[in-house]
Amino acid sequence: MTIRKYSSLFILLPPMLFILLAYVCYPNLQILIQSFFSDRGFTADYYREFFSIRHPSSLQALWGSVYVSLLTVFFSGIVGVSLAYVFTHYIFPGRKLFSLIAVLPVVMPPLVGVLAFLFLFGESGILPRLLQALLQLDSAPFSLRGVAAIIVVHTYSMYVYFYLFASAAFGEMDVAILEAAQNLGATRWLILRKIIFPLLTPGLGGASLLVFMTSMASFSAPFIFAGGFRILSLEIYNSKLNGELAMAITQSVILTGISILFLILLRFYSRGKTYVGSSKGVRLQPKPVSRGWATWLMGIAGIGMVVFLIMPHLTVVLISFVKNGTWTAQTLPPEYTFENYISLFEDPRVIEPISNSVKMATLATTANVAFGVIAAYLLIRKRFFGKKLIEVLTMLPWAIPGTVIAIGLIVAFNRPTLFSAGKILVGTFWILPLAYFIRNLPVVFRSTYSALEQFDPSLEESSRNLGASWWFSFRKVMLPLIAPGVVSGALLAYVLAIGEFVASILLYNYDNRPISVEINAQLRIFNLGSAAAYSVFLFILIGLVLALSHRLLGERGTRVTM
Amino acid sequence: MSKVTLKNLSKLFAQTAAVNKIDLEIKEGEFFSLLGPSGCGKTTTLRMIAGFEFPTAGQIFFDDRDVTFLPPHRRNTGMVFQNYALFPHMNVFKNVAFGLEARGVSKPEIKKRVRDALALVDLGDHENRRVTELSGGQQQRVAIARAIAIEPVILLLDEPLSNLDARLREETRDELRALQRRLGITTIYVTHDQEEALALSDRIAVMKSGVCHQVGTPEEIYQQPRDRFVASFVGHSNILEGRVVKSELAGVQIEIAHKWWIAVEGNSTGLSPQQTIAVSLRPENLRFVNASNEDGNTFSGTIKQMSFAGAFADYQVEAGGQLLRVRRLMAAPGSLKKIGEIVMLQISPSDIMLLHK
Numbered sequence: 001m002t003i004r005k006y007s008s009l010f011i012l013l014p015p016m017l018f019i020l021l022a023y024v025c026y027p028n029l030q031i032l033i034q035s036f037f038s039d040r041g042f043t044a045d046y047y048r049e050f051f052s053i054r055h056p057s058s059l060q061a062l063w064g065s066v067y068v069s070l071l072t073v074f075f076s077g078i079v080g081v082s083l084a085y086v087f088t089h090y091i092f093p094g095r096k097l098f099s100l101i102a103v104l105p106v107v108m109p110p111l112v113g114v115l116a117f118l119f120l121f122g123e124s125g126i127l128p129r130l131l132q133a134l135l136q137l138d139s140a141p142f143s144l145r146g147v148a149a150i151i152v153v154h155t156y157s158m159y160v161y162f163y164l165f166a167s168a169a170f171g172e173m174d175v176a177i178l179e180a181a182q183n184l185g186a187t188r189w190l191i192l193r194k195i196i197f198p199l200l201t202p203g204l205g206g207a208s209l210l211v212f213m214t215s216m217a218s219f220s221a222p223f224i225f226a227g228g229f230r231i232l233s234l235e236i237y238n239s240k241l242n243g244e245l246a247m248a249i250t251q252s253v254i255l256t257g258i259s260i261l262f263l264i265l266l267r268f269y270s271r272g273k274t275y276v277g278s279s280k281g282v283r284l285q286p287k288p289v290s291r292g293w294a295t296w297l298m299g300i301a302g303i304g305m306v307v308f309l310i311m312p313h314l315t316v317v318l319i320s321f322v323k324n325g326t327w328t329a330q331t332l333p334p335e336y337t338f339e340n341y342i343s344l345f346e347d348p349r350v351i352e353p354i355s356n357s358v359k360m361a362t363l364a365t366t367a368n369v370a371f372g373v374i375a376a377y378l379l380i381r382k383r384f385f386g387k388k389l390i391e392v393l394t395m396l397p398w399a400i401p402g403t404v405i406a407i408g409l410i411v412a413f414n415r416p417t418l419f420s421a422g423k424i425l426v427g428t429f430w431i432l433p434l435a436y437f438i439r440n441l442p443v444v445f446r447s448t449y450s451a452l453e454q455f456d457p458s459l460e461e462s463s464r465n466l467g468a469s470w471w472f473s474f475r476k477v478m479l480p481l482i483a484p485g486v487v488s489g490a491l492l493a494y495v496l497a498i499g500e501f502v503a504s505i506l507l508y509n510y511d512n513r514p515i516s517v518e519i520n521a522q523l524r525i526f527n528l529g530s531a532a533a534y535s536v537f538l539f540i541l542i543g544l545v546l547a548l549s550h551r552l553l554g555e556r557g558t559r560v561t562m
Numbered sequence: 563m564s565k566v567t568l569k570n571l572s573k574l575f576a577q578t579a580a581v582n583k584i585d586l587e588i589k590e591g592e593f594f595s596l597l598g599p600s601g602c603g604k605t606t607t608l609r610m611i612a613g614f615e616f617p618t619a620g621q622i623f624f625d626d627r628d629v630t631f632l633p634p635h636r637r638n639t640g641m642v643f644q645n646y647a648l649f650p651h652m653n654v655f656k657n658v659a660f661g662l663e664a665r666g667v668s669k670p671e672i673k674k675r676v677r678d679a680l681a682l683v684d685l686g687d688h689e690n691r692r693v694t695e696l697s698g699g700q701q702q703r704v705a706i707a708r709a710i711a712i713e714p715v716i717l718l719l720d721e722p723l724s725n726l727d728a729r730l731r732e733e734t735r736d737e738l739r740a741l742q743r744r745l746g747i748t749t750i751y752v753t754h755d756q757e758e759a760l761a762l763s764d765r766i767a768v769m770k771s772g773v774c775h776q777v778g779t780p781e782e783i784y785q786q787p788r789d790r791f792v793a794s795f796v797g798h799s800n801i802l803e804g805r806v807v808k809s810e811l812a813g814v815q816i817e818i819a820h821k822w823w824i825a826v827e828g829n830s831t832g833l834s835p836q837q838t839i840a841v842s843l844r845p846e847n848l849r850f851v852n853a854s855n856e857d858g859n860t861f862s863g864t865i866k867q868m869s870f871a872g873a874f875a876d877y878q879v880e881a882g883g884q885l886l887r888v889r890r891l892m893a894a895p896g897s898l899k900k901i902g903e904i905v906m907l908q909i910s911p912s913d914i915m916l917l918h919k
Binding site: 174176177179180181182183184185186187190194195198199 | 613641709
């Protein structure tokens with residue numbers, strides 16, 4: 001009996017552990033160890049170099065990252081919270097549409113978002129040239145470059161965290177609490193300061209840490225816009241390209257250290273700091289804007305917001321019809337064609353990155369699902385020593401910047417190891433699917449875990465009680481109930497893998513080059529139309545996947561309420 | 563302490579009148595209840611007094627001051643919300659101190675007044691507890707302490723007992739009444755629970771669909787309901803339709819269901835023979851008697867249902883095609899009637915209430 005009870009654990013646990021040790025622990029340990037060792041043994045030289053005042057490039061990069069991230073938090077916070085405030089408090093034209101569009105930036109693959117901003121606001125972008133033409137100036141009146149550009153792109157894609165956190169917090173706020181404060185003699189300003197703001201703080205604190213982490217790890221925006229400005233994630237890439245692997249490793253350790261520090265902070269912060277309302281209470285109801293002119297103003301501002309949010313997408317679609325090499329000094333591209341799309345279906349050289357990406361994302365996601373389901377099942381249903389460790393290791397890649405994951409794989413598998421069956425993985429096809437798999441470990445695991453957590457074990461017991469075998473109850477009861485959670489996690493992982501750029505750019509070779517790398521390559525040779533066509537292909541794919549996921553989650557929603 | 567006057571007060575929500583032309587005068591130091599079913603406008607009335615809603619028409623006075631459109635934070639009313647609305651991010655002390663801080667009261671004074679308020683509700687030793695750690699009853703007392711700490715001119719209570727369990731509710735009810743007496747503060751209490759209103763109030767206004775049906779002391783409301791709604795909403799009533807047979811100065815003779823002639827004592831002015839009228843008989847005023855007694859408002863019936871509640875028993879008696887509720891206190895052992903038993907019911911002329919509408 002006891003043997004049967006533990007048999008699944010004995011069978012399933014060792015491969016789990018092997019995967020985590022080989023592909024999460026080992027590369028990161030290698031990074032950490034190698035940052036302290038040179039050919040001559042133990043050394044702190046690399047760190048001394050990192051922090052040296054005489055060659056301050058690394059320190060500058062560290063400061064640059066922190067500086068950009070702090071500003072990103074600040075601006076994302078202002079945009080996200082004020083939008084959430086307006087949209088939860090007032091009813092005005094366009095409100096519904098906005099709440100759908102507000103999360104659009106999240107589904108934009110990072111590199112594509114950056115491209116869109118480049119086309120729109122960059123030095124030869126549409127808007128600066130438009131203004132120049134309109135005002136008949138000699139040069140563009142403004143253009144987005146350097147730090148400002150990075151921060152704008154970051155704000156565009158990361159305000160959503162604040163928006164979601166703050167919307168939830170406003171939505172849960174009990175109106176009676178605000179009225180009580182008013183009844184006790186508090187003015188509007190006092191209520192804002194003493195009630196609303198403190199109640200928002202936990203959520204905003206969490207969002208700030210999250211945005212800070214994401215911004216520290218961001219690679220695509222600095223990659224395109226940084227110019228001479230140093231950013232740590234980009235500096236790692238440059239060190240690697242310059243053949244200074246040791247320096248890249250040390251920089252990776254520092255960047256990861258900061259990231260993990262913030263992850264720990266986040267955990268501490270969110271613990272015991274949520275104010276669950278003591279009662280049901282009346283939830284905040286948005287009020288119609290009463291004055292006529294205010295309705296118009298809000299409507300116009302809302303429409304302006306919507307336009308700003310979808311303009312990058314529309315721009316990419318527009319550029320995808322541009323004949324390669326025709327858009328030079330004009331405000332708007334002069335010549336349009338379907339060529340870029342036709343070649344997506346016909347030219348084998350154009351198709352290759354797509355088939356590579358599809359193949360690699362499918363492989364990685366399949367492995368993610370297998371791992372995620374088994375790990376979640378073991379962690380929820382079984383009791384064994386080291387559970388916490390498995391959970392931490394599985395979630396760890398979430399805190400590690402993509403650049404660092406790539407460096408870790410390079411360091412670990414640029415020579416034969418036990419974990420790679422005695423082969424060198426770097427330079428082969430397999431290194432990229434492996435990178436995607438590691439990056440998305442937490443994604444599928446998390447969604448499967450929460451689906452399984454909601455699954456009431458007594459359902460399985462009652463199925464067994466009615467005479468069903470384990471396998472029969474698994475198929476007929478458990479699987480249908482947890483499938484939506486698993487599938488939605490898998491779809492998200494697939495979307496992330498197919499647009500992945502950060503690790504790919506460090507690990508690809510010509511034969512397995514993915515879409516994102518090809519977009520970058522086309523951009524570098526000014527084939528803007530081709531780059532944009534690939535991007536539109538990604539949009540469509542991502543849109544389809546998200547629509548599917550939405551349907552599945554909606555279905556789960558109705559199941560849960562039943 | 564203030565007197566509160568509502569003059570011709572109305573509130574329209576999207577063309578429907580939540581409150582319809584209410585005139586009320588609430589005396590200084592009075593415990594006044596707004597009683598009615600949900601949607602009767604009682605909460606809207608309270609919220610207009612607090613300043614969370616502004617009336618569509620009419621005026622509100624605290625003493626002689628017109629406060630109709632004064633914003634809530636300048637009215638100096640203390641309100642206890644149905645869900646207490648404690649600030650979840652502050653401890654007990656901070657919650658109670660909030661109103662005083664908003665008024666710019668000095669630190670030592672705040673400390674003293676918070677302590678006093680908490681002592682009044684018996685929570686002196688809970689100052690530093692988080693409000694989320696408290697039980698429902700304790701949270702409710704914090705809410706009361708918070709409302710009285712600001713020394714309001716009027717205390718507004720919005721169904722403050724509805725979130726407590728039955729036993730605690732009764733206990734708290736008595737404490738609340740005692741506290742109000744001690745402070746002598748004008749109190750307006752909103753409830754849908756008629757027992758609560760009867761037990762607590764100096765006076766009650768019974769409301770339905772935004773209209774005030776009757777204002778009076780609990781005794782008046784219970785014993786002289788003005789109309790059918792008040793009679794049936796406050797306590798249980800057997801309401802019977804009848805026709806006036808004879809109207810004299812000393813009383814009225816009414817024929818019910820072409821069967822019974824009953825005599826009713828009391829004011830008969832304005833009643834003329836042949837007019838239809840409704841009467842209300844309280845279940846506890848119906849007695850079982852032994853034999854038919856021709857002159858004494860007696861009728862026979864069959865026991866259809868009986869439920870025994872310890873101190874009393876409730877019966878449903880079918881008499882003349884109507885089901886009558888009868889409540890009898892338990893007397894001698896073995897006095898319980900059985901289902902199917904044929905009984906004689908009697909009611910004295912002074913216990914019958916005429917319902918003019």
